[in-house]
Amino acid sequence: MSRVAKSPVTIPSGVNVLCEGRRLSAKGKNGALDLDIHPDVTVSQAEGQLTFAPIRPAADKMAGTMRALCQNIIKGVHEGFERRLQLIGVGYRAQMQGSNLSLTLGFSHPVVYAVPQGITIETPSQTEVVIKGADKQRVGQVAADIRAYRPPEPYKGKGVRYVGERVVLKETKKK
Incomplete structure (x- = not known):
């Protein structure tokens, strides 16, 4: 699995993250952003963290990419x-x-x-x-x-x- 995808994304206080199906939405003090999650990646939200895992072994690079994009969205709505x-x-x-x-x-x-x-x-x-x-x-x-x-x-x-x-x-x- 991708080294980037292994580390979870922590959700800071003041940021609301909603994961519905293949769509991830984040809302914070700087606005709201959406991201379409790739079909080969699963996202799970628990205890203020997002974790990413590939569905099939060949998609581990895509799991790391999705994790980086979600990290950027969360940082953007929180800090900018x-x-x-x-x-x-x-x-x-x-x-x-x-x-x-x-x-x-x-x-x-x-x-x-x-x-x-x-x-x-x-x-x-x-x-x-x-x-x-x-x-x-x-x-x-x-x-x-x-x-x-x-x-x-x-x-x-x-x-x-x-x-x-x-x-x-x-x-x-x-x-």
Whole structure:
């Protein structure tokens, strides 16, 4: 059996988890999320813990995957997830305008990003963007979409990057 699937997921106080058939629902202070459980995996809930087991031996990897996805859902509705982006470059700025994020990234026009439902974006400074939400996959996708407007270029390092991301700079061409 998968090593990940062997450890149970503990349900923190303040989070309600309901497992009906092949659907797992979690509700907490950050909202509610649902997950469809794979047919080859069984989920059992007892004493504030979720345990996962494969139905057939070939599905042990899927049991580990389902356990990780359920752990992310429970953590998301309880604590939430966050990604931080940093804008590096002269004149690169970000600011919230209502429910849209306006980015000045060196183009002839500002880039306007419509914030999806369930995601909150903050701009503590003009060169910093903080993306928060309950769904880990959606938070990561929004961060990747914003970064894709101007990824870091390899010669000067200008662009949008994750906080802590290391960009390896290339050496310029010599005569």
